[in-house]
Amino acid sequence: METLDDIARDLAVRLGTMDHPGLVPAIDGRLAQLPAEAVAAVRPPGDAGAVIISGLQVDDARLGPTPGSWREAAGTGLEFELILLLLARAAGEPFGWRGQQDGRLVNSIVPSRGQEASQTGASSATTLAPHTEDAFHPRRANLLLLGCLRNPVRVGTTIASVRRTRLDHDQQQLLAEPALPILPDTSYGTHHDQEAAPGVPTLWTGPDGTTLRYDPAYTPLDRATPAHRAAYARLSGELDRVSVTAALGAGELLMIDNDVAVHGRVPFRARYDGTDRWLKRINVRLRDRPRRPAEATEDGYGEELVEPFRHG
Numbered sequence: 001m002e003t004l005d006d007i008a009r010d011l012a013v014r015l016g017t018m019d020h021p022g023l024v025p026a027i028d029g030r031l032a033q034l035p036a037e038a039v040a041a042v043r044p045p046g047d048a049g050a051v052i053i054s055g056l057q058v059d060d061a062r063l064g065p066t067p068g069s070w071r072e073a074a075g076t077g078l079e080f081e082l083i084l085l086l087l088a089r090a091a092g093e094p095f096g097w098r099g100q101q102d103g104r105l106v107n108s109i110v111p112s113r114g115q116e117a118s119q120t121g122a123s124s125a126t127t128l129a130p131h132t133e134d135a136f137h138p139r140r141a142n143l144l145l146l147g148c149l150r151n152p153v154r155v156g157t158t159i160a161s162v163r164r165t166r167l168d169h170d171q172q173q174l175l176a177e178p179a180l181p182i183l184p185d186t187s188y189g190t191h192h193d194q195e196a197a198p199g200v201p202t203l204w205t206g207p208d209g210t211t212l213r214y215d216p217a218y219t220p221l222d223r224a225t226p227a228h229r230a231a232y233a234r235l236s237g238e239l240d241r242v243s244v245t246a247a248l249g250a251g252e253l254l255m256i257d258n259d260v261a262v263h264g265r266v267p268f269r270a271r272y273d274g275t276d277r278w279l280k281r282i283n284v285r286l287r288d289r290p291r292r293p294a295e296a297t298e299d300g301y302g303e304e305l306v307e308p309f310r311h312g
């Protein structure tokens with residue numbers, strides 16, 4: 001019986017790069033051979049909104065120093081990227097964004113010089129505020145996989161499930177109104193027309209519970225009524241109250257339900273000496289989880305998905 005690591009190692013030898021044109025059929029061709037426990041591990045995590053999967057293979061000596069930017073990191077850690085992609089494919093349909101990290105399916109998260117204070121994964125010195133990944137887009141991920149290659153000083157990733165929060169009925173009603181837009185984050189560029197942006201609800205009741213779409217750093221709260229602002233502030237306070245911190249170690253994978261939980265990161269001091277925290281990220285869509293029909297009319301600010309695993 002082959003392990004997940006065996007399968008990833010074999011694929012790495014055969015493909016040599018994530019850019020190989022045979023990547024998608026090669027991944028799909030091995031899905032039926034994945035160990036049952038690996039497939040079971042990537043089921044949506046329920047109301048907790050997140051789960052940690054441990055024991056993925058990371059060969060620190062072969063990795064080399066942590067790169068200084070996603071661009072330098074692209075193409076590194078091939079076996080680990082294949083492990084993530086296999087798990088993501090077992091969960092659903094992995095996808096990338098054409099306008100982010102050159103459309104790669106597996107993205108790299110490393111601190112970058114000059115980005116220390118930004119609200120993106122390249123930041124470090126600032127708190128990365130809790131957010132829904134790609135909240136601005138109607139086709140954002142349902143599941144987000146964050147795999148850890150290296151995190152020697154145990155920088156914490158924060159997770160907060162909306163299903164652990166307590167809001168009163170009036171606040172929930174206000175936050176269900178499509179009152180405010182969510183603008184694209186700066187990792188997609190800064191060319192967006194803020195005035196034409198459609199309002200979207202912050203939370204609503206989905207088929208299996210409360211569903212959240214939240215990114216205060218990119219939500220123009222100054223446009224809201226005082227009552228709406230107060231409800232939003234209450235939600236933020238509740239998310240802080242229920243927030244938990246995961247200090248991922250090498251070989252650990254955090255799987256977040258992006259409809260249920262928000263995530264962020266505590267501040268840290270990037271050293272840029274090759275030992276900094278290094279994560280790989282992959283987005284997954286779940287075919288059996290429809291979103292609100294109203295989202296189908298949003299254009300997502302023109303940001304396009306790269307979705308080679310989507311069939312029909």
Ligand SMILES: [Fe+2]
Pocket residue numbers: 131132133263
């Ligand atoms: Fe994020």
